[in-house]
Amino acid sequence: MRGVFYVLSCLAVMGLAWWAYRENYATQESLREVGRLQAEIAWLRESLAVQRAEWAYLNRPARLAALVALNFDRLQLLPMEAGQFGAIGQIAYPPIGGALGRSVTLSSDGEGAP
Amino acid sequence: MIRRPLRPLARILSARARGENPDAIERENRRLRQEAQRDRARVLAEGRLLMLGVAFVVAFAAIGARMTVIATAEAAEPRAAASGDAIEASRADIVDRNGRVLATNLVTHALYAQPHQMVDPARAARALAAVLPDLDPAALLRQFTEPGRRFVWIKRRLSPEQMQAVHEIGEPGLLFGPRAMRLYPNGAEAAHVLGGAGFGREGVSAAEIRGTAGVERAWDAWLRDPANGAAPLVLSLDLGVQAAVREVLGAGMRLMNAKGASAVLMDAMSGEVAALVSLPDFDPNGRPSPLVEGDPSDSPLFNRAVQGVYELGSVSKVFTAAQALELGLVGPETRINTQGPLTWGRFRIRDFRNYGPHLSVTDVIVKSSNIGTARMAMQIGAERQQAFLRGLGLLDALPVELSEAPGARPLLPRQWSEIAMMTISYGHGLSISPLHLAAGYATMVNGGTRVSPTLLRRPGPARGERVVSEATSAIIRRMLRETVTRGTASLAEVQGYAVGGKTGTADKPRPGGGYYSDRVIATFAAVFPAHAPRYVLVVTLDEPMETSGREPRRTAGWTAVPVAAEVIRRAAPLLGLRPAVEPAAADALIRVRN
Numbered sequence: 001m002r003g004v005f006y007v008l009s010c011l012a013v014m015g016l017a018w019w020a021y022r023e024n025y026a027t028q029e030s031l032r033e034v035g036r037l038q039a040e041i042a043w044l045r046e047s048l049a050v051q052r053a054e055w056a057y058l059n060r061p062a063r064l065a066a067l068v069a070l071n072f073d074r075l076q077l078l079p080m081e082a083g084q085f086g087a088i089g090q091i092a093y094p095p096i097g098g099a100l101g102r103s104v105t106l107s108s109d110g111e112g113a114p
Numbered sequence: 115m116i117r118r119p120l121r122p123l124a125r126i127l128s129a130r131a132r133g134e135n136p137d138a139i140e141r142e143n144r145r146l147r148q149e150a151q152r153d154r155a156r157v158l159a160e161g162r163l164l165m166l167g168v169a170f171v172v173a174f175a176a177i178g179a180r181m182t183v184i185a186t187a188e189a190a191e192p193r194a195a196a197s198g199d200a201i202e203a204s205r206a207d208i209v210d211r212n213g214r215v216l217a218t219n220l221v222t223h224a225l226y227a228q229p230h231q232m233v234d235p236a237r238a239a240r241a242l243a244a245v246l247p248d249l250d251p252a253a254l255l256r257q258f259t260e261p262g263r264r265f266v267w268i269k270r271r272l273s274p275e276q277m278q279a280v281h282e283i284g285e286p287g288l289l290f291g292p293r294a295m296r297l298y299p300n301g302a303e304a305a306h307v308l309g310g311a312g313f314g315r316e317g318v319s320a321a322e323i324r325g326t327a328g329v330e331r332a333w334d335a336w337l338r339d340p341a342n343g344a345a346p347l348v349l350s351l352d353l354g355v356q357a358a359v360r361e362v363l364g365a366g367m368r369l370m371n372a373k374g375a376s377a378v379l380m381d382a383m384s385g386e387v388a389a390l391v392s393l394p395d396f397d398p399n400g401r402p403s404p405l406v407e408g409d410p411s412d413s414p415l416f417n418r419a420v421q422g423v424y425e426l427g428s429v430s431k432v433f434t435a436a437q438a439l440e441l442g443l444v445g446p447e448t449r450i451n452t453q454g455p456l457t458w459g460r461f462r463i464r465d466f467r468n469y470g471p472h473l474s475v476t477d478v479i480v481k482s483s484n485i486g487t488a489r490m491a492m493q494i495g496a497e498r499q500q501a502f503l504r505g506l507g508l509l510d511a512l513p514v515e516l517s518e519a520p521g522a523r524p525l526l527p528r529q530w531s532e533i534a535m536m537t538i539s540y541g542h543g544l545s546i547s548p549l550h551l552a553a554g555y556a557t558m559v560n561g562g563t564r565v566s567p568t569l570l571r572r573p574g575p576a577r578g579e580r581v582v583s584e585a586t587s588a589i590i591r592r593m594l595r596e597t598v599t600r601g602t603a604s605l606a607e608v609q610g611y612a613v614g615g616k617t618g619t620a621d622k623p624r625p626g627g628g629y630y631s632d633r634v635i636a637t638f639a640a641v642f643p644a645h646a647p648r649y650v651l652v653v654t655l656d657e658p659m660e661t662s663g664r665e666p667r668r669t670a671g672w673t674a675v676p677v678a679a680e681v682i683r684r685a686a687p688l689l690g691l692r693p694a695v696e697p698a699a700a701d702a703l704i705r706v707r708n
Contacts, residue, residue: 046221049204056215056299061357079358079684082610082693 120144204294205323206337207346208308208330210353211386211571217308217330217398219323220297223277223290225268226318229258232287242268242288245279258287270313271295291318296330298398303357306392306417307349307569309517310401326401327415329569331517348571350386355379358684359389366677367393367655374656376418377681378552382647384572385556385565387514388689390549392418418654420512421522423545426654427620427670429639430541430551431487432590435479436558437502438490439586446476446589450486461533463488479593480601482617484540491539496530499538505581506554507566508546515569522547541618548637552652555639559594559614559647562587595644605675606640608682610693614644615651615678617670622657633657636670638678642686645697649689653678 057063068077120143126136208217232238235258243251246269257266271293272280280288296311309328313321323338325331333347359377367375379389396402396414405413411422438444449472456463465483478486491499503509509526512519525545527534537543546554549567556565557578564578582590594614598606602617618637621629636658640651658673659666667673686693 049219050221052215053218053220053297053299056218057297059214060300061303061353062301065357065361080687081683082608082687084687085692 118143118147120147205296205311206339206342206344208337208349209346210304210349210351210356211388212352213348214353215299216304216349216351216353217296217298217311219294222274222293222295223272224270224293224321225272225277225280226289226291227258227266227268228287228289229260229263229266230287232258232285234285235259235287238283238285238288241283241285242280245276245283291320293321294323296323300353300357301399302395302397303353303360304351304390305395305398306419307351307390307516308398310398312401325517327518328398328417328516332515332519349569350381350388350571351390351569352388352689355685355688356389356391358688359681360391360393360395362681362684363391363653363677364393366653366680367658370655370658370660370673370677372655372658372673374418375677376422376548376652376654377678378419378548378650378652379681379685380552380556380565380567380650382556382560382565382641382650383577384575385553385567386572387549387567387569388649389685390419390569392416392420392422417516417518418656419548419652420514420516421518421547422654423522423525423547424635424637424654425542425545425620425623426548426551426635426637427541427618428482428484429555429616429618429637429652430544431479431482431539432558432594432616432639433503433506433508433554434487434490434494434499434539435475435593436582436586436590437494437499438475439589440582441494441498443493444475444490446593447474449474450478450483450489452478452483452486452489454485456485456488458533458536461536463536476593476596479616480597482597482602487540488536491536492532494535494539496532496535499535500530502581503538503544505564506557507564508544508550508554512547512549512553512567514549514567524550541620548652548654551637551639552650555641555652556650557581558590559587559641559644559650591641591644591647594641598644602669602671603638603640603675605671606638606679606682608642608679608686611682611686611691612643612645612694612696613640613679613682614642615640615675617675619668619670632668634668636668636674638670638674640678640682642682643691643694643696646694648691649686651678651681651685653681 068075071077120140121136122139122143125139129136129139204219207215207219209215227238229235236255239251239254239258242254243249249268254268257263268288272290277290280290293313298305298308298310307328309330310326311323311330312326314324315322325334325337329347329349330337336342337347359379363375363377366372374393376392377389378387380387394414402413402415404410404415410416411418416422435444439446444450451471452465452469452473453471454463454465454468463484465485469477469481469483469486473481473483473486475486475490477483478490494502500509507513509524511521511523524547527538527543534543553565553567557563561584562580562582564581566578591614594616595612596614597603597616598613603615606613606615616639618635618639620635620637621631622633622635623629634657636655638651638653640653641647642649642651653674655670655674655677659668660672661667
């Protein structure tokens with residue numbers, strides 16, 4: 001009886017040791033993974049900041065003004081004026097024909113076709 | 115344990131037989147027993163002391179070993195703890211009120227050399243000079259071959275292309291350190307507000323960014339505080355409006371041959387500055403160094419709207435009129451004696467032209483009569499005038515969030531005498547900045563509550579303490595509107611925005627004393643729409659000269675006013691102001707009823 005008890009506790013100790021050994025390595029692996037992910041997050045944040053800076057740089061007012069002047073023939077953009085404010089009542093309703101009406105028809109066609 | 119008896123029978127009997135005292139045997143045995151006990155106790159105590167000593171040695175050794183490990187090991191962040199947005203090492207961004215980026219960080223690299231690791235210093239110096247043309251190869255080689263030198267900074271910032279080119283030199287002694295760099299993507303827009311940033315303490319793997327001027331410096335601690343997370347600093351500026359105002363003001367400055375110009379566009383209720391321009395300006399990405407000689411106000415770094423304190427002239431008359439109305443000394447139609455010249459001691463106060471013997475208070479403002487304003491000031495008195503101007507915040511440095519603001523104090527007369535009071539009433543003898551003026555006008559027209567200017571977006575409406583009554587504010591608004599419809603600022607009419615405003619033309623003081631006859635500061639302080647004020651605009655031109663007529667014209671009505679009108683025409687739609695039909699003047703209705 002006592003022998004069986006000794007053998008069982010020996011086996012239990014061995015099992016627990018093996019489990020602790022495995023857990024240790026799994027933890028280390030997870031920590032490495034976390035470190036890798038954090039480095040990746042930092043790298044992505046950095047590139048996000050670069051993208052935002054680039055977006056702001058490309059949309060700086062001076063450049064947009066230059067582009068507007070350059071493409072005046074096609075776009076005909078002018079500074080916004082007081083006369084461009086309108087009242088709701090000035091908008092025709094329901095829209096008859098026009099771009100809006102056509103686009104509605106097209107989208108419903110697309111829905112019907114599989 | 116075997117106890118030895120104190121009186122062993124054998125020895126007692128034999129002692130008795132010898133006729134000795136058996137008690138001596140007992141004493142002897144007692145002594146021996148005590149000695150044995152003492153020895154045992156000592157051994158035990160010594161053992162305990164030894165144990166204690168060992169325990170201390172082990173404990174101290176453990177602490178020492180741990181300290182050595184901590185001292186010598188590379189620092190590592192706790193990796194197991196999850197890091198969210200909280201850890202963001204870099205300086206916070208600055209954005210405008212709509213979230214457009216005004217200042218952000220960019221990671222670049224700094225280049226340094228470790229000469230003792232170099233393979234071929236001569237070739238490295240030549241190749242570096244080819245990549246970075248601003249470096250001198252001879253000087254580089256001298257630095258690389260200097261005996262005992264182990265470290266040389268070569269360049270603080272490299273572009274990615276330059277970095278690649280330096281990599282391709284293939285010299286192991288050339289190394290890169292990461293550098294966060296402050297970037298202002300919009301260039302010179304809002305340059306004076308942002309200020310600029312430079313490097314503080316510098317190491318190989320990082321450098322600290324420090325604000326050198328403007329908001330960057332005033333909010334340096336906040337911007338660097340990691341506790342704010344990734345939250346940006348939100349300014350009250352609107353980038354689109356700022357760019358439009360700067361463009362129009364720059365064109366106006368060139369057209370009017372002015373040497374400098376400034377504009378302040380402020381929300382009349384909250385004091386939020388929507389645009390603040392000072393020309394000439396600079397690019398904060400490469401902030402120029404301050405002038406070492408000459409007048410610092412000639413430098414592009416000088417912020418005319420905040421640091422520039424000028425005698426702003428007739429624009430200040432509104433404050434005098436408002437106080438006279440508030441005190442009940444006059445009404446808008448009270449006749450004021452404007453017979454000139456007004457003589458006070460050896461001083462004579464004149465008007466631009468003779469306006470006849472009498473003008474109503476409204477007309478004193480509309481036609482801008484110095485004499486009429488000075489007469490109102492005489493009724494008010496110096497003490498009350500000073501208290502009123504202080505209440506408006508015109509006699510103290512601005513509380514605005516710029517590092518330059520506390521240094522830009524208004525210039526007051528040494529003694530607030532009668533004549534000082536009279537000249538201050540029409541804007542001479544008291545020097546204030548355009549931003550002061552804008553805040554003062556906002557206070558006058560917004561219903562009479564004090565406005566303190568701010569460059570940060572305010573979360574909600576904040577009304578200051580009351581300075582003048584609602585009724586006085588309404589009268590002032592009507593006077594300003596009439597100045598535009600039939601007075602000195604007739605060129606300020608902008609369809610749909612009912613501009614009201616007051617012009618001011620002040621001769622510039624000579625450095626030696628006295629005034630220039632042909633150099634002026636032309637100012638126009640405007641409010642729009644005058645019937646329901648939303649924004650206050652102050653445009654100042656330094657030494658303008660309008661040359662379309664037969665002789666050059668310098669008055670604000672011909673110089674600052676048309677520029678301001680163009681600014682309003684461009685900026686008001688961008689601010690989302692719908693053009694509105696002006697309601698019929700209320701006083702006209704009253705007159706009809708009478």
